[in-house]
Amino acid sequence: MANILVVDDEMGIRELLSEILGDEGHVVQSAENAQQARELRSLSRPDLVLLDIWMPDTDGVTLLKEWQRDGLLTMPVIMMSGHATIDTAVEATRIGALNFLEKPISMQKLLKAVQQGLSKTVEPVRGAVPLRMPVASEAHNYGSAAQPARTGTHHLLGATFDSRLTPAPMPANPLAQFSFDLPLREARDSFERIYFEYHLQREGGSMTRVAERTGLERTHLYRKLKQLGVESLKSSKRHE
Numbered sequence: 001m002a003n004i005l006v007v008d009d010e011m012g013i014r015e016l017l018s019e020i021l022g023d024e025g026h027v028v029q030s031a032e033n034a035q036q037a038r039e040l041r042s043l044s045r046p047d048l049v050l051l052d053i054w055m056p057d058t059d060g061v062t063l064l065k066e067w068q069r070d071g072l073l074t075m076p077v078i079m080m081s082g083h084a085t086i087d088t089a090v091e092a093t094r095i096g097a098l099n100f101l102e103k104p105i106s107m108q109k110l111l112k113a114v115q116q117g118l119s120k121t122v123e124p125v126r127g128a129v130p131l132r133m134p135v136a137s138e139a140h141n142y143g144s145a146a147q148p149a150r151t152g153t154h155h156l157l158g159a160t161f162d163s164r165l166t167p168a169p170m171p172a173n174p175l176a177q178f179s180f181d182l183p184l185r186e187a188r189d190s191f192e193r194i195y196f197e198y199h200l201q202r203e204g205g206s207m208t209r210v211a212e213r214t215g216l217e218r219t220h221l222y223r224k225l226k227q228l229g230v231e232s233l234k235s236s237k238r239h240e
Contacts, residue, residue, distance in 0.1 A: 002047040002118050006030045007037040007063075008080065009055045013103075017050060020107060020218070021114065023207040034058035041067070046075050048117045051097075053081035053088060061088065064095050076117035080105065107218040111208070193228045200230070 004026050006017045014030040021028045029044065031037040034057050040046075053060040060079060067073040079092045082103030089100040098120060099113045182190060196210070203209040211218045225231075 001025045001027060003027045003029070003044060004114070005037065005040055005044075005046040005049045007032075007034070007049065007055075007060070008052040009033060010052075013052075016222070017110070019222070020110065020207065023205065024111070024114075026114075034060075034063045037063060038066075041072060048114060049075055049077045050101075050114075051077050051079055053079055053092070054083060061092050061095070064092060064097060068096050076120050078113050078117055189228060192224070193230055196225060196228065196230050 004021055006014055006021075006028060007030070008014050008017070009032050011032070014032065018028040018030055029040050029046070031040055033055055037049075037051070041049075051060045051064065060081075064073070064077060064079075067077075073096045076098040077096065078099045078101060079089065079097045080101045080103060081088070092100060098117050101109060101113055179190070180187065196214070199210045199213050203213060207218060207221065211221045214221065216224065
């Protein structure tokens with residue numbers, strides 16, 4: 001689990017990235033502008049920052065320069081933009097950005113970039129205290145060796161993760177609550193709701209594994225769950 005800071009002036013992007021990364025087990029903080037990002041950076045030491053380039057008060061490249069100048073660039077920074085030029089991306093990389101993601105960001109590219117970022121150790125500048133960066137295997141620790149292993153392994157973004165997770169107890173017959181007396185449209189929605197709730201519980205709330213299990217792309221999966229009114233396990237726990 002890593003502490004990730006998302007900086008973007010678009011609320012929808014902040015919420016989507018926070019939900020996706022939260023489902024991966026990370027602790028996510030978000031900022032809508034450079035000033036909030038400065039404050040959060042001073043209060044905590046994020047393991048990774050996702051930083052938008054175009055923001056209303058101070059652009060991301062300028063903020064990146066500030067952090068480099070003040071010795072605060074002790075964590076990997078991944079730049080994001082839907083309008084940046086190649087020159088801007090090159091400049092950000094020269095300053096110290098680890099990677100650049102072009103919007104709209106695919107979920108596969110996002111998770112791969114985050115995984116790569118968390119495996120990097122950033123050399124501190126101007127005498128800053130080194131910050132230990134967790135390796136990717138720590139960020140994706142789905143269970144301990146003491147837990148009974150589930151059969152097989154998960155292959156995600158070119159890496160293989162040992163699937164050592166005790167599955168949650170499942171109802172004997174999930175369809176016991178399903179009514180065949182409903183109109184077709186309502187019956188289909190009811191079945192899909194039971195179907196996704198079953199897989200969410202089975203996979204411990206991991207959207208990555210649910211997407212893999214159901215054969216849906218993650219963006220489509222999020223839209224489908226929202227349409228059906230199905231909350232992830234993590235979201236439901238936050239509301240308790």
